[in-house]
Each structure stands twice: as C-alpha cells, then as structure tokens.
Amino acid sequence: MKVVIFGAEQFASLAWYVLTHDSSHEVVGFTVDAAWCHTSTKHDLPVVPFERLEQYFPPKEYALLISLGWTRCNGLRAAKYAEGKMRDYSLVTYVSSRAVVWPDLQVGENSMIYEGAIVEPFARIGSNCILRNGCNVAHHAVIGDHVFMAAQAVVAGGATVGERCFLGLNSTIRDGVTVAPGCFVAAGALVTTDTEPDGLYVGVPARRRPLPQDL
Amino acid sequence: MKVVIFGAEQFASLAWYVLTHDSSHEVVGFTVDAAWCHTSTKHDLPVVPFERLEQYFPPKEYALLISLGWTRCNGLRAAKYAEGKMRDYSLVTYVSSRAVVWPDLQVGENSMIYEGAIVEPFARIGSNCILRNGCNVAHHAVIGDHVFMAAQAVVAGGATVGERCFLGLNSTIRDGVTVAPGCFVAAGALVTTDTEPDGLYVGVPARRRPLPQDL
Amino acid sequence: MKVVIFGAEQFASLAWYVLTHDSSHEVVGFTVDAAWCHTSTKHDLPVVPFERLEQYFPPKEYALLISLGWTRCNGLRAAKYAEGKMRDYSLVTYVSSRAVVWPDLQVGENSMIYEGAIVEPFARIGSNCILRNGCNVAHHAVIGDHVFMAAQAVVAGGATVGERCFLGLNSTIRDGVTVAPGCFVAAGALVTTDTEPDGLYVGVPARRRPLPQDL
Known part of the structure; x- marks a missing residue:
C-alpha cells in the first residue's frame, strides 16, 4: 500500500526506514501541519501540508500513518489519528x-x-x-x-x-x-x-x- | 508427546497456547487438585482431578507439565513436580x-x-x-x-x-x-x-x- | 578469518564460543600479557604471551579480537586495542x-x-x-x-x-x-x-x- 507519514522529525524518519525495509508498504511522502512545513522534501520524498493532503494524496489511493510520539500525553497523536479517519484515510499498522x-x-x-x-x-x-x-x-x-x-x-x-x-x-x-x-x-x-x-x-x-x- | 498440563488458570492457558503453537507436544488435557476442579473442560480439553490422574492419563502414555507460578515461593510448583515424578510421569521441558x-x-x-x-x-x-x-x-x-x-x-x-x-x-x-x-x-x-x-x-x-x- | 582472542578468563571463553558458533571466523588461539599467562592452552587452543604475539600469529595472517570487560573504565581494553593496531593487526567485529x-x-x-x-x-x-x-x-x-x-x-x-x-x-x-x-x-x-x-x-x-x- 502507498502510505503517507504524518511527521517530519527523527521519529518520522524512523517510521519511514522501518516501513521501507520491513513492510509491504511503500512510503510516498510526508505530511505535517502547514505551520510546521519548513521543508519540501525529506528522504527525497515530498512533504506536504496536512490541511490540503487530499490534493496531493487522496484517501482513495493513499493510506496514512500517524507517527508522532507522546507529546501532550499522546493527545496530539490521538487528534491527528481522529482527523485522518474523519477525512476517510485508512490507517496502516x-x-x-x-x-x-x-x-x-x-x-x-x-x-x-x-x-x-x-x-x-x-x-x-x-x-x-x-x-x-x-x-x-x-x-x-x-x-x-x-x-x-x-x-x-x-x-x-x-x-x-x-x-x-x-x-x-x-x-x-x-x-x-x-x-x-x-x-x-x-x-x-x-x-x-x-x-x-x-x-x-x-x-x-x-x-x-x-x-x-x-x- | 501427549502432555497433560497441571493448572487451570491463565498461566496454564498460556502454557497450552505456546505448547500448541510452538512445540512438538500435543496438549490433551488439564489437571488440578480435586478441590480446585471447578470446571470439566478448558480450551475444549478435559480437566481432571490430579489425585486420579492415572485413571485418565496413565504415565506410560502421557507426560506432565507443571505450569504453576511462584505461589509459596515456588513451593507449590516444587511439590507438584515431586509428586508427578514419584507417580512415574515424565516431565516435559x-x-x-x-x-x-x-x-x-x-x-x-x-x-x-x-x-x-x-x-x-x-x-x-x-x-x-x-x-x-x-x-x-x-x-x-x-x-x-x-x-x-x-x-x-x-x-x-x-x-x-x-x-x-x-x-x-x-x-x-x-x-x-x-x-x-x-x-x-x-x-x-x-x-x-x-x-x-x-x-x-x-x-x-x-x-x-x-x-x-x-x- | 583466523582470529586470536586477547583474554583468558570467562569473558574470553564467551567470545570464543560465539565466534566459533556464530561467525565466519576461526579462533586459533588466545593471548594475554606474559605476566598473566598462567596456562598454555584454553579450549584446546594455545595461549601465548601478547608481547611476542607476532612470533606465533603474525599480523599478515591473523586478526585480533580484544575481548576485555570494563576494567579501569574500559581503559585496559582501549590500551590493548591501540597496541594491537599499532602492531598492524586487523581487529574483527x-x-x-x-x-x-x-x-x-x-x-x-x-x-x-x-x-x-x-x-x-x-x-x-x-x-x-x-x-x-x-x-x-x-x-x-x-x-x-x-x-x-x-x-x-x-x-x-x-x-x-x-x-x-x-x-x-x-x-x-x-x-x-x-x-x-x-x-x-x-x-x-x-x-x-x-x-x-x-x-x-x-x-x-x-x-x-x-x-x-x-x-
């Protein structure tokens, strides 16, 4: 499955690495909130604003993986997970x-x-x-x-x-x-x-x- | 080898699972002291009183695994192990x-x-x-x-x-x-x-x- | 590769065991400082003084593994490692x-x-x-x-x-x-x-x- 990773820091790099080397998924890009979108590529893949993710990677063709740590006692990861689901993305495990x-x-x-x-x-x-x-x-x-x-x-x-x-x-x-x-x-x-x-x-x-x- | 597990709680379920999925042994039943024998089956296998184990699973044909935890500083498991050996059961590892x-x-x-x-x-x-x-x-x-x-x-x-x-x-x-x-x-x-x-x-x-x- | 292990205690035995059973290397001997060279064989292999290692196992043909613990805050292992390199031994990982x-x-x-x-x-x-x-x-x-x-x-x-x-x-x-x-x-x-x-x-x-x- 083609997967976009939410996150752009070291923890997202780790997720990219393990999915690439140890899963059947293909990572095709990264996404973060526009306010944190300070770079256009990461590991030679595009980084796009989460607010407009559907424009780049529509949920019918792409799945999502929210790879965030425990910030705000896991609340940030929970919020992005909920939003991804609400926007009809399938989430990979x-x-x-x-x-x-x-x-x-x-x-x-x-x-x-x-x-x-x-x-x-x-x-x-x-x-x-x-x-x-x-x-x-x-x-x-x-x-x-x-x-x-x-x-x-x-x-x-x-x-x-x-x-x-x-x-x-x-x-x-x-x-x-x-x-x-x-x-x-x-x-x-x-x-x-x-x-x-x-x-x-x-x-x-x-x-x-x-x-x-x-x- | 056909094995009877001593124990009927969660720890015995765990032993049943790992032997079934990850050993050459076949679990054929469970045994506990008659006083604790509150059910007749577990995981669709018979549960029989330890006092009369030979009637159901004689030691010439069946081996035993004592799967007890650390109750009484491991003394309970040691006692049942000694009794199993005394009654001529082989014990599996x-x-x-x-x-x-x-x-x-x-x-x-x-x-x-x-x-x-x-x-x-x-x-x-x-x-x-x-x-x-x-x-x-x-x-x-x-x-x-x-x-x-x-x-x-x-x-x-x-x-x-x-x-x-x-x-x-x-x-x-x-x-x-x-x-x-x-x-x-x-x-x-x-x-x-x-x-x-x-x-x-x-x-x-x-x-x-x-x-x-x-x- | 043919390897000599620096060390003659239990930790060197462990290194010998894992290299023998789980690497492409062949352990051919042990070496320690002459002052600590109290035995001539270990695991049926020769134990030779480190000071004269070249005489027994020249660096062109043999590699070295310094298998010492954390004595002197790892200083002893660091010193022997440096000396091994200075004497042109290749060190195996x-x-x-x-x-x-x-x-x-x-x-x-x-x-x-x-x-x-x-x-x-x-x-x-x-x-x-x-x-x-x-x-x-x-x-x-x-x-x-x-x-x-x-x-x-x-x-x-x-x-x-x-x-x-x-x-x-x-x-x-x-x-x-x-x-x-x-x-x-x-x-x-x-x-x-x-x-x-x-x-x-x-x-x-x-x-x-x-x-x-x-x-």
Missing part, C-alpha cells in the same frame, strides 16, 4: 518482522510494534499505539488506544493500561494492575497498585505526583 | 523457538523458557524453572531448581541463583553474586551482594526485609 | 546473528554486539565497543569508542554516549541526553540529564558521586 508475536495477535489500526518488542498470547493492543523496541506485553494484558510504550517498558500478565497512557523507558507494570487512562509513568518507575486517571507516577515503587501543565 | 539459546544449552526437566528470553553459553538452568518472556541469563550463570524468573529479570555473568528463588519483573542480579536459596527478589530490585537464604530483597540497591508469612 | 540490527548498521572495528541486543536505524556504534546481551540502542543515538553496555542497558533516541563510558546492567539513558566521556553509569541507574566527564552516576534518577580511585 506496522508489526516488525523481528517483534515476537503470536498468530492470535490482536492489534488495532495505526499501531506500530517495533523490533524486539514482545506481545504474548491473549494480550490485546488497541489502536494508535506505539510499542517501542524491546518493550514487553505479557499474556492477558490489555493495552488501550493511543498508548505509548517506550523501550523496554514491561506490562505483566493480566495488567490493564488505559487509553492515552505513557509508559516510560524501562518502566514496569505489575501483573493484574490497572493503570487508569491518561497516566504518565516515568522512566524506570515500578507501578505495583492501581492508579488514578491522568496521574504522573514516579519511582520504585511509583508514587503519584502532580502532572505538569505543559506535558 | 519447553524452550521457545524465539528464545535466544545456544547449542550447549543445559536445562533440566519441567522447565519453561519463554519467548525473547536469553540464555548465554556456559549458563546452566535447573529443573522445574520458569524463565518468562524477555528475561536474561548471562554466561557462566547458574540457576538452581524451582526458580521463577519474571519478565526482563536479568542475571549477569557468573552469578548463582539458589533453588526456589523468585526474581521479580525487571530485577537485576549483578555478575558473580550468589542469591541464596528461597530468596524473593522484588520487581525492579538490584542485588549487588550475596544474600542470605529465604530473604525478601527490595530496592535499588536491594536491602533485606522480613519475608511475609503468607508468601 | 562481531555482530550476533540474533542481534536485531538493520541494513544501515554503522559499527566500528573490534566491537561486539551480542545476542538479543537491538541497534535501531540511524544509530552509530563506535570502535572497540561491547554491547552485551539484550541491550538496546535507539534511533539516532551515538555510542562513542571503547564503550561497554551491560545486559539490558538502554540508550534512548538521539542520546549520545561519550567514549570509554560504562553503562551498567539495566541502566537507562533518556532520549536526547549526552553522557560525557569516561562516565560510569551504575546498574539500574536512570540518567535523565547531561553528565559531566569521568563521573560515577548512581540511582533513579541518577546523581553524581565521586569515582573510586580503583575503578
């Missing part, structure tokens, strides 16, 4: 050939599962999620929509991670625990009990702290 | 095709090495061990019998882990350290020096705390 | 067939990337580095020369690790952070901001402590 997954893999659209990530049987991954390199989702765990799991984050058996959560580098969610929607789990944090929504959790074991306004 | 192991792999019976786990050359894994997804045993390390390593636990080069130990999610055992038998290393703990037997070790670096009676 | 790397992999000479390690696109690995099992280097990260990454150490996107750094077991370097040359990041440490040169960094988040004289 990428599962690395070097991710460790099983035949029963359940994953939504516009999700990316990077190399070395593990998703065990009976786990479920929502839509618009990013599972970075070497992260780990154990059996019967449920990952909601718009979640970002950083490298080596681990979610143990039967845990639940609500939508829009961010799980930092090397963070750990214990088995059976529920992380409420919108939580930000800091790098290295260990979550051992259920959390409250939209909380910032830091430390080993993790304690709640006020969520900064600018997150 | 599972090494995921997506575990990273070497031709010299040394591993005992009734051990399970899950996907993404790494066991380096010159390491030794005992019997009745469970090495969960993405855990890591480095060169010349020795893992005793009945050990449970949770996801992403890492045992460094030349370390020794005594029998019945539990190593929590993302826990770390430094190179050359000896973890005495029966220790419970909490999730995220970092063990930098030798431990005393049957201790609970928590924190970075890990300190000893009293082991709860109900563990 | 090992990338495990079970490491997760990409076609654009950039890695210098005498570096070893062990099984389960992940190196993402656009990352760069210097010369004389050791990336141990299951460690993780994300996109656009730069690893300088003579660096040792222990098992499951993770360097996030766009981070920079200066030369001669040691990253301990399960340690974490946040995205975009610069670790200055010669730093020793302890096991389990989480580095969230740029560091000063030659510092010891410990804890979550990591704080600077005096570097012991004997490191």
